[in-house]
Amino acid sequence: MNLHSNFDWFLNPDNKLNFGFSIIYHDFFPGKIKGTGQESVIDEYRLPDNFALESAFYFGNDQKITRQVSLKYGFRISIFNNLGPSTLFHYNADYQVSDSTVYVKKGIFHTYWAFEPRVGIIFRLNENSSLKTSYARNVQYIQKAQNSTAGNPLDIWFQANPNIKPQIGDQIAMGYYRNLNNNNFEASLEVYYKWIKNAIDFKDHADLLLNKYLDGELRVGKAYSYGLEFMLKKTKGKFSGWLSYTYSRSMHQIAGINGGKKYPAPYDRPNDLSLVLNYDINSHLSLGMTWVYLTGQPVTFPVSRFEYGGSIIPVYSSRNAYRLPDYHRLDLSLNWKLKQKKGKKFGHSLNFSIYNVYNRKNPWVINFENDPDIPNATYAEKTYLFGILPTVTYNFHF
Amino acid sequence: MVSCTERMDIKLPKGHEKLVVEAYLFPGDSSSQVRVTTSANYFSNEAPVTVADAGVQLNDGQNTWNFHPSAKDTGYYFLTPAEFRATTGKIYHLDIQLARPIGNETHFESETTLPPLRIHIDSLSIQYAPDIEKWVIRIFALDSTGKDFYLFNSRVNGQWITDSIPRKVVRSDEFFDGRYLNGAVVQVLNKDELHPGDHYTLIASNITGEYYHYIIDLQDEVESKNPLFSGPSANVQGNISGGALGFFTAFASTSFKVELLQTKDK
Numbered sequence: 001m002n003l004h005s006n007f008d009w010f011l012n013p014d015n016k017l018n019f020g021f022s023i024i025y026h027d028f029f030p031g032k033i034k035g036t037g038q039e040s041v042i043d044e045y046r047l048p049d050n051f052a053l054e055s056a057f058y059f060g061n062d063q064k065i066t067r068q069v070s071l072k073y074g075f076r077i078s079i080f081n082n083l084g085p086s087t088l089f090h091y092n093a094d095y096q097v098s099d100s101t102v103y104v105k106k107g108i109f110h111t112y113w114a115f116e117p118r119v120g121i122i123f124r125l126n127e128n129s130s131l132k133t134s135y136a137r138n139v140q141y142i143q144k145a146q147n148s149t150a151g152n153p154l155d156i157w158f159q160a161n162p163n164i165k166p167q168i169g170d171q172i173a174m175g176y177y178r179n180l181n182n183n184n185f186e187a188s189l190e191v192y193y194k195w196i197k198n199a200i201d202f203k204d205h206a207d208l209l210l211n212k213y214l215d216g217e218l219r220v221g222k223a224y225s226y227g228l229e230f231m232l233k234k235t236k237g238k239f240s241g242w243l244s245y246t247y248s249r250s251m252h253q254i255a256g257i258n259g260g261k262k263y264p265a266p267y268d269r270p271n272d273l274s275l276v277l278n279y280d281i282n283s284h285l286s287l288g289m290t291w292v293y294l295t296g297q298p299v300t301f302p303v304s305r306f307e308y309g310g311s312i313i314p315v316y317s318s319r320n321a322y323r324l325p326d327y328h329r330l331d332l333s334l335n336w337k338l339k340q341k342k343g344k345k346f347g348h349s350l351n352f353s354i355y356n357v358y359n360r361k362n363p364w365v366i367n368f369e370n371d372p373d374i375p376n377a378t379y380a381e382k383t384y385l386f387g388i389l390p391t392v393t394y395n396f397h398f
Numbered sequence: 399m400v401s402c403t404e405r406m407d408i409k410l411p412k413g414h415e416k417l418v419v420e421a422y423l424f425p426g427d428s429s430s431q432v433r434v435t436t437s438a439n440y441f442s443n444e445a446p447v448t449v450a451d452a453g454v455q456l457n458d459g460q461n462t463w464n465f466h467p468s469a470k471d472t473g474y475y476f477l478t479p480a481e482f483r484a485t486t487g488k489i490y491h492l493d494i495q496l497a498r499p500i501g502n503e504t505h506f507e508s509e510t511t512l513p514p515l516r517i518h519i520d521s522l523s524i525q526y527a528p529d530i531e532k533w534v535i536r537i538f539a540l541d542s543t544g545k546d547f548y549l550f551n552s553r554v555n556g557q558w559i560t561d562s563i564p565r566k567v568v569r570s571d572e573f574f575d576g577r578y579l580n581g582a583v584v585q586v587l588n589k590d591e592l593h594p595g596d597h598y599t600l601i602a603s604n605i606t607g608e609y610y611h612y613i614i615d616l617q618d619e620v621e622s623k624n625p626l627f628s629g630p631s632a633n634v635q636g637n638i639s640g641g642a643l644g645f646f647t648a649f650a651s652t653s654f655k656v657e658l659l660q661t662k663d664k
Contacts, residue, residue, distance in 0.1 A: 091533055375445075381404065
């Protein structure tokens with residue numbers, strides 16, 4: 001349940017205030033399992049709900065200092081209350097449950113609060129260029145229990161509590177923006193650095209499903225990321241598009257994972273290049289091209305093996321010490337705006353596209369399997385999604 | 399979703415050699431055994447190198463037993479039932495001394511206990527499920543109140559069917575503690591693994607929680623990964639010291655043997 005109120009107050013031509021509050025009541029349902037049929041050994045097993053109240057008050061001002069300089073500043077005060085009824089498990093140094101506290105009554109049994117400032121400055125160097133710099137702190141009280149590299153319906157949300165402190169992220173960013181060639185081109189270059197306290201990750205072989213001791217599966221540490229983003233955009237004329245390149249790194253360092261050493265985050269893709277081009281042949285026909293390139297995703301590969309219980313078991317490297325092959329693909333499209341009757345709102349178009357024109361087999365996952373035909377032999381196998389894929393789409397609006 | 403799978407060539411780095419210990423203690427008529435091998439490069443594609451000259455010793459704080467190396471199977475060390483039978487509740491300490499260091503270590507050790515055998519099978523049923531073309535084995539047994547971990551294995555005509563990690567079935571009684579298992583599925587056999595006239599044996603064991611988690615984690619690592627559902631690949635923690643791989647465990651088993659007289663379609 002959510003109550004939110006927002007106000008904008010134009011104090012004067014140089015000051016636009018923005019403030020408001022939000023109150024969110026959370027009811028977390030971790031999950032249940034219910035057997036069906038006579039032979040089922042389970043009636044119903046349900047983890048108890050968890051409750052929380054998340055409140056925030058925020059205030060900000062867009063202030064014009066001079067013709068060249070603008071300031072954007074503000075703050076957010078957030079409060080997070082854990083509510084009963086609830087059972088809080090306590091863990092020892094080995095993350096084993098050592099005790100529990102039962103909060104029988106409804107009401108607040110624990111509170112976190114945070115002051116989250118943010119400030120940004122814009123310098124208009126001239127009519128065509130500007131410089132921006134900013135700092136912001138964000139505190140996150142709700143995390144997603146996601147152990148896979150992609151989201152799925154089994155993901156579980158969980159809250160900060162006496163065992164799990166909220167994540168605190170601080171980010172600084174700076175950017176240079178310039179319009180070129182009579183505003184035919186827009187260019188920008190931005191750099192950022194972000195560091196996170198109380199970053200979380202799951203221990204190796206974490207048990208997430210229907211686990212009432214979920215806090216014991218978590219490990220807490222720090223994370224940081226930094227990057228540089230370049231963009232060049234052409235917005236006018238028959239020929240338009242943009243080129244963007246980002247160099248970025250994202251690393252975690254969490255006690256109990258990877259021996260406490262730094263490791264790349266699953267989404268650490270240092271090089272990210274996109275080229276998007278559009279050409280208007282006439283008022284009805286346009287061509288499009290997209291080429292994307294990404295450094296391969298970090299993965300953990302085996303470096304040796306052993307035999308146990310009749311099976312070959314891999315022995316792995318450090319977490320995310322290797323990478324999948326780089327990802328890239330080319331898409332082409334032709335958009336045909338079909339005739340629209342004068343005065344009618346109904347409009348339609350046909351789109352002919354080819355996804356992944358050169359049929360790049362970008363690996364989605366690489367698995368290592370036992371060879372069923374040769375004893376003791378193993379091999380690597382990649383699974384890739386979507387080779388070359390032609391599509392036809394009919395769009396309409398009214 | 400459109401996807402394809404194909405083999406690929408990939409160059410992997412070489413890992414450091416590690417000792418591998420697979421050790422079991424039994425209370426009944428089976429010989430307790432220890433297998434000592436070493437790890438190998440991932441694509442070595444050969445049977446593991448065995449360690450034939452290790453000193454393998456067991457003690458329970460009062461008595462000491464020396465495992466005998468097998469003359470037939472190098473790397474295996476045995477204690478016959480006449481020499482040793484594990485006892486419930488005792489802590490057993492395994493000691494391995496090597497003639498040459500592996501992983502810069504020559505001495506490795508581990509500990510385990512024998513959990514009580516609490517599962518008693520009243521009956522079982524075997525049905526062929528034509529929709530999945532599998533034999534489904536169900537048990538009728540009481541789960542005692544209290545934390546239990548189970549391991550289920552199968553033999554057909556004396557031959558092990560569950561002879562690899564993915565085939566082993568381990569269960570925790572978290573969702574059915576103290577309940578009667580009224581036809582719970584404990585094994586699934588392939589169509590060609592069972593025929594009328596065969597003698598099928600289900601072996602049910604009470605195992606430690608640590609061994610249960612070890613098998614679960616091994617299964618996680620030997621099965622294919624799917625980015626939608628799988629966690630990151632990670633090494634499975636055993637209970638052998640000195641950076642060795644593998645596990646030392648003890649368990650008691652009960653078996654239930656039937657002759658498959660005729661098939662019955664589900």
